[in-house]
Amino acid sequence: xxxxxWIFDFYQHSKIDRAERETRxxxxxxxxxxxxxxxxxGDRLLRAIGELALAVKTVQRLAVExxxxxxxxxxxxxxxxxxxxxxxxxxxxxx
Numbered sequence: 542x543x544x545x546x547w548i549f550d551f552y553q554h555s556k557i558d559r560a561e562r563e564t565r566x567x568x569x570x571x572x573x574x575x576x577x578x579x580x581x582x583g584d585r586l587l588r589a590i591g592e593l594a595l596a597v598k599t600v601q602r603l604a605v606e607x608x609x610x611x612x613x614x615x616x617x618x619x620x621x622x623x624x625x626x627x628x629x630x631x632x633x634x635x636x
Contacts, residue, residue, distance in 0.1 A: 574585045605612050626634045 570589075574582050574589065576582050601615055604610050605615060610618075620629070622633070623629055623631060
């Protein structure tokens, strides 16, 4: 095996290992949103949604502040993406 192939193989394995760790972590986080009886823990779910909303707002503001887009461009694209599922409902499909 040549050096280039070895480097590429090493790189691919590191990406696979990282994906496996991320999958394991996400499954653990998802399991933590369930109660002992298997029901969804509403407080934990709301916290996760709040964290996600905060992250999205932060990325949106950074994009505008860094000049990647204007707020109007961002909102226009948001409406376009919203319509991709055929409904202007302010949500992306979860499935």
